[in-house]
Amino acid sequence: MVIREGHLLLESGRDLRTSRIKKLRSQVLIDREVDVSRAILVTEAYKETEGEHPYIRRAKALYKILANMPIHILDGELIVGNQAFKPRAGPIFPEWQVEKTLKEIHTWPTRPGDKFLISDDEINELKEVLEYWRGKTVMDRVLSVLPDECRRAMKYGVFSVYNYMTSGHGHFIPNFEKALKVGLNGIRNEIIKKLESLDTSDPEYYNKTVFYKSLLITIDAIVNFAKRYANLARELALRESDPRRRRELETIAEICERVPAYPARNFWEALQSVWFILLTAQIEQNGLSVAIGRFDQYMYPYFRNDVQNGVLDEDAVIDLLASFYIKTSTINKIYDNEGAVINAGPALGQVITLGGVTRDGKDAVNELTYLCLKADAEVGLMQPDFAIRLHPKTSEEFLVFLAKYIAKYPAKVKIFNDSVVIPALMNVGVSLEDARDYALLGCSEAVIPGKTCSGGNFGQINLAKVLELTLNNGRVMWYYDGSSFHLNPEGPEVQVGIPVGNVEGFRSYDELWNAFKSQLAYVVKLLATTANIIDRVQAELTPHLIFSLVTDGCIERGLDFTDGGAVYNFTAPIAIGAITVADSLAAIKYMVFDNNFISMSELLKVLRNDYEGYDGLRLRLIHEPPKFGNDNPYVDEIAAEVVKAFVEELRKYRNPRGGCYVGSVYSLTGNVSFGWRTGPTPDGRRGGEPLNDNVSPTAGRDLRGPTAVVRSVSHIDAQLLPQGYILNIKFSPTALNDEAKVRRFVSFIRTLLDHGIFHTQFNVISADTLREAQKYPERYRSLLVRVAGYCAYFVELSREVQEHIIARTEHESI
Template sequence: MFNTTDIPKSSRIPKLIEALYAKMPVIESARAKLITESYKATEGQPVITRRAEAFAHILRNIPIIIRDNELIVGSSTIAPRGCQTFPEFSYQWLEDELDTVATRTADPFYIAEETKAELREVHKYWKGKTSSELATSYMAPEAIKAIEHNIFTPGNYFYNGVGHVTVKYEEVLAIGYKGIIDKARAELEKCQVGDGNYAKKSHFLNAVIVSCQAVIEYAERYAELASQMAAECTDPVRKQELLQISENCSRVPANGATSFYEACQSFWFVQQLLQVESSGHSISPGRFDQYMYPYYKADIDKGVITREAAQELLDCIWVKLNDLNKVRDAASAEGFAGYSLFQNLIVGGQDKYGNDVTNDLSVMCILASMHVHLPMPSLSIRVWNGSPHELLIKAAELTRTGIGLPAYYNDEVIIPALQNRGLTLEDAREYNIIGCVEPQKAGKTDGWHDAAFFNMCRPLELVFSNGMDKGELVGIQTGDVTKMTTFEEFFDAYKKQMEYCISLMVNADNAIDVAHSERVPLPYESCMVDDCLSRGLSVQEGGAVYNFTGPQGFGIANMADSLYAIRKLVYEDKKVSMEEYKQALAWNYDKGLDQQSVSDMSEMILKGMQDAGMAVNTDTAKAVLQTVMRLKPTEEQLRRFTEIHHMIDEVPKFGNAIDDVDYFARDVAYTYSRPLQKYMNPRGGHYQAGLYPVSANVPLGGQTGATPDGRYAHTPVADGVSPTAGKDVKGPTAAATSVSRLDHFIVSNGTLFNQKFHPSALAGREGLEKFVALIRTFFDQKGMHMQFNVVDRETLLDAQKHPENYAHLVVRVAGYSALFTTLSRSLQDDIIRRTEQGF
């Protein structure tokens, strides 16, 4: 039986947190310089060899630091929350933004002039050598055009490493990297020079050995540094801590861990160094409470550690998880605002035999999030019929703090959904969550989750424009909407636009996938994923047991409400003609042309003039702009557009437990999830759909025109599978019922359901019980995921006005939590707009 007794927070933790957030995050250049040095020295060698040698060169030479009060050591930068850069993936966006990255609205980073100069010099080497440049060369021209027109964006892996993986932490804890080196050597001994795959496999296995040895040497550097610091330390308590750190680092991760403290340190080196090898995020610790528990239990039983001391180590890891950081391009930073790395750590659930495996560490992980009150790790909890009630109550207590943690996941849906994708029952039962909401089996999967953001609203715009956007044919020509006589004809046009745009997204993703395998394979990551060693292939080349690609669609609620409104108002009640609807959308209902629409229309006219062979210069552009700005609908048109908008408001909306609307939304979701799953990726795996936006619904909504559900142009679209903000008016249970009616079993890459509660709703034990009952009810109806903000609107509005008073206000954004004051204003507004529920 697990222990739910609270453990007091160590006085060490506030000191670590204060030091972590004392200054703006900093961009450093050490890694970029070191990898460039190594690549210059290994020209002509196989890419897998170059990757391993570069990784080793970085770990032998990158500056290291042990910060005050740390018990768990290993930092990728000298500055707290700093980041390195990764020019082998892409660099041009950073080159272009070096002078603006410190002043941008989302996730700014300080960068010294000296660092800028060093990076500019480094970047000269990488022209024509990056994975992003190779990916572009592989893409079809139509796919590139679709990206330029914001139909979808694959920028996550286009510019960065993939990440989105949970490796075999348990194997490193058990046998260390010496054990993994032995496994690689054993495979190498099986190789014969005449084997058809000898060249590729032998070089891969040697790259694994080089990488693992480099990690061992890196830990030894920390052991030596801690020893030196101990020799100079006059504080006897800290001196002993440093000596213990030195001893730990001299043993792990080279060898298997022999204590809980060693296991914690070994875990951290794995977690940190995966993100030194690659710029990929969502490196997720997975079922931490399961693989760490044997070491905790052994030490508790032997009396060599107390529960309080073990909790302090966990809390230190939680702080360290917030130390890792990465810089993204400005547009991506808007979509991932909050400096998040999406390191998802999950507790509870079942073992491979179907037994509940809740233990002491499951609760202590929840307590760690209470103690540090920081966004990382992105804590999650597995829920099933056998989940102990008191574990859910303890989780609800954490939710009640307002931190947006944990997120709740339904075993009863996720396990069969993964089986449907080919996982064995045993593997499916042992799933964990990656990044935001994506399920997979740890140590066996390359899921390529978050492969692209697909805006389901844009294909509907292409239906109204007959495939045109800004004067170019971007979609396919599905006909004049004003001549479509039935809703079925109109809906069919939307499906055709969707299918065409999905095919372009697949083309872009596959191009990027191939580029990663050819230019940036990851031998270190691959040594901790089955069956890379036996296959002699990196993860990027298809070495994993399970290979998927998981791009996510968003805008479900907008599209369901839009299509339902068109069916109702145009084809059933005949209150609005399609011509009127089209005009209302073009004029943004009663708002008229906004600045973005004026710009778009001007660009379209100018391009048409150029295509017609007319001369276009600065004066011409100004004249066109002035003409467009003078355009405005007649008073009669404006009155009618306002009337149409009011009629749309009266049409039933998704999120209110209305059968007809909810099951229609289910069909709309199928327009994305069903066509996608027929495609294969270059690693031999299938595509699987997700329905979640991270926080891209805000910036990508800003690139989207008015939609037929009454949404105004260039405003956020609905997040995840949640109802449109403010449209779910019948309470949390009704909203949950609507969301549960989507087919979560087919969307095996994850769904995301946000709800926001006033703090009074979770007050007292009664509030917690009602809250847990809501989760149980939603999961009984076969919903997949729920997550919550528990904060009142007034607090958020005051935090906008007085951010200095809310430095530690953490909120749930999308599939992650973040400090509210670090978010862009548009994303803050989106969170404030969400419906505030109560029981």
């Protein structure tokens, strides 16, 4: 490609861009379908490679998929590369599990949320293909050795680790800076040198040799995949009658011939290279959140050079960014029915991190930071998600810009606090320079780009169920079988936890608290046991070769990403229902031990009847004891202790990759599904109702405004949680509808930072609008809401999740 200074690489302008975005949006906002092609191709590849090393089988399978899957270039798009045969279609990944797919596939078009269309013929074709995988999947291998006590706890909703049994790791940010500077061919040369320098007497010689050879096949697969798009773009250019579009297609062809094989020379090439790496990583495995990292940092040199040399102007940059953003919204993931409830939306986690500080501690905001958000304002789709890093020296100018953006587009932004995230990372062994360079993935996880196997969301613990086991001496009081609730289930499996004593005989709150901690310790042990088994099986059956190519440490050590190759290795389960537990413990402390209003026996009787016939006492439990979110240390300190106890138990365990366990507190939409599996709690919540979301107060219980909520959350030590927590705050649109209110919002953002809040996000929408969207979903197809650490199209969520979002406290003022 010949690039001349002062000659625009892309002809753009507001009208042309608006027309392009409108056209591309219409091609993306379509019903989701199932794509069976990947399942067919990966099955053929595995049949062809029986007996070969798992690394080689994975590499050859990826090569076959990328060489034969259907590809397309949508009319008008500037960044190319598709995951499936249509935008938003979802591929099938049978390497991880098939039993749930075979059982549930016929329900996907009609299930309550996250629907995917599939024809009867495709179902029959897929069933035939999936039969090959019975007994061969990650889930099969895990369940063959999983202890009975772990199975039992998952059955009764005490914890879940199905996400890593049914998909790859995800939760990953490539080293884009390196990939753009040296290209995949530069990485190829690095691998060849390592291969040639291996010591044949090294006990790991064989494994490293096979690993390096598999990486070389993987590079060939990606480079050839890009060349398929180069050829397609040339074919389309020959048939294109519009001269402007023909020039665009010719440029796309030249770009795809070059990247990602060679170093990017300009902004367009860099953007396309980033996309090919993101895309192929999500074709290789289906784990959540292959994230985009510190985009305004590693892309800035290409942006600055092109603008200074007159190759791109602001219109062209926004045009390219818009096309890139729209591509991220074509990615999709099909969950099994349980996963679709926990990750409703779905939670894809393609996060762009902006702002923060540089590796040497200076403010990192630049011109591209602003343009990234301006471009998204013109696109308005679910992906990508934006994580904004703030710190004490963030300029007032940027804060005002951000506040205005949130007021208008609240669902797309989440705010992170450098002052607590950086120390939290250093507390688990991350160097200061690396910690300053953190980026976000998934919902709330802070990681070091290109250096981390984060193990993010590696299972979820239902803290409210742990409390239920505590109050019943390790026995389950409530069981949800997938269609109906059962109070006091009978049978041999009812003893799920450990005996911690009959709480009716406890004479102090401390006795109850110690019993809860003992029960929590047992449950954490079960989860760690399960997670470590899954970790080893993933490394054995489904190595992540693309991840290994662009993660520091893997090539140097000759170890796959799943096998400890990364510089930093964590396992990060999430705690769900922490505030429900805090409110419940506060209620017991207040009503039973401190004031003797009721006895423990009376409370247990009420709970075992799900408050039936005890409405008066239920109202007292709701209104009399202090509730989290109202700046009351009585309960706020209990919440802090619950989170601390969770983290302390996790820190006792190591993962097979040589790293430690770390904690996070958020819920996705697991607070709804875990709520179904949890009996009535002493805070007045009935059995089956949702637990609190994230670290936010229980809906309707925060009565003193958003600043009081912030003060309550500040009691939780964020530096214990390097992979974060989430605070959701919902404002009425009238709270941010003029300049003076926006200025107050800026001050509120400063308050969040001053109080050490890790992660905050906002919905600025009225309950009336959401009710209207429920009635007329066709009118609100693109209405976005923040769910947990991600946003989703409101009308694609299940009714239960919609109702939970509507129920969140709506603050009329700041």
